[in-house]
Amino acid sequence: MEQYKISDPQVLKVVAHPLRVRLLGLLRTDGPATASELGRKVGESSGSTSYHLRELFKYGFIEEDPERRDGRERRWRPRHRYTSWDAGEMSASAEGREAMRIMHLRQAELVRRMMEDFDAAEWSRDWVDAAGMSDHILSLPPAGLREFSDKAEELLRDLAAKYAGDPETRQVDVWYGAVPLSKQEEEQ
Template sequence: MKEQYKISDPRVLKAVSHPLRVRLLGLLRSDGPATASELGRKVGESSGSTSYHLRELFKYGFIEEDDDRRDGRERRWRARHDYTSWDAGELSATAEGREAVRIMHLRQAEFVGRVMEEFDLGGWPREWADVAGTSDHIVSLPPAGVREFNDKAEALLRDLAAKYAGDPESRQVSAWHGAVPRSKEES
C-alpha cells in the first residue's frame, strides 16, 4: 500500500494547489530527489522561484530534505508521500474548502492536459501507441456507483502495478480516472 498524505485543512490543500508546487511535488514523486536548480531546469523556472515553492511544500509537510543524497552546495528534496488525498465532502462544508477543492480539481485537469499535450505517439513503438490515450463515457450512476467505480479502479491499478512490477517492458505511466456529475443543463 502506498503512503498517502490525507489533507483535512483547506489552507493546506490551497497551498499545494499552486501550479508550480503541484508540478514540483509531482516531479519529486515520479523522478525522485532533486535540488531546486535541477527542478528549475525541468520546469523552466529560476532556482530562486523553485526554492521558494519547495520551502512552502516543506512547511506544509509534503517534502523533506533528502539526507541520503546530500549535495554539498544545495539541498536535495524528496517527497514524503506517494500521493495526496482529501475528502471533498468534508472540505465542502465551508466556502474556503469548496474553493480549495475546486482549485485542486482544476490543477489536476491542467496536469492531464499538459501530459497529453507533451505525449508524441511518434516517439513510441506500436505497442504503446495502441494502448495510450484517454476515453470518456457518459453513464447514469448514483453516488454509490461512482464510489464503487473509483474504489475498483484504484484496486485494479494497484493489482496491475504489483503484477507487472519488474517486467522489462514496464514504464512509468500516468493513469487517470474520475467522474463528476453533469450540470442539469447538460443532462
C-alpha cells in the same frame, strides 16, 4: 510513503499553487532533486523554486533527502506518493470548496500538458495502442460512482504488483475523474 490525507483547506491551497503542484509531481516521478535542477526543468529560477519547495516542506509534502546531499544545495524528496482529501469534509465550507475547485483545475491542466507532450512517434505500437483517453456518459447513483472509484484503485494496485518485474514496465500516469452532469447539461 503512501498517502497524505489533507483535511485543512489552507493546506490544499498550498499544494494547489501551479508551480508547487508541478514541483511535487516532478519529485514524485523523477526522484530527489535540488531547487536548481527543478528550476531548469520548469523554466524558473532556483530562487523561485527554493521558495516554493520551502513552502511544500513547511506543510509536510516534502523532506530533505539525507542520503543524497549535493554540496551546499539541499536535495528534496516527496514524503508521500499520493495526496488526497475527503471531498465531503472539504466541501463543508466555502474555503474547502474553493480549494478543491482550484486543485481539480490544476489536475486538469496536468492532464492537458501530459497529452500535449505525448508523441506517438516516440513509442512502440504496443504503447500507442495502450495509451490514450476516453470518456463515458453513464447514469449512476453516488454509490455506483464510489464503487467504480474503489474498483479502479484496487485494479491499479493489482496491476502494478503484477507487472512490477516486467522489463517493459515504464512509469505511466493514469487519470480518471467523474462528476455528475449539471442539470442544464442533463436536459440538453
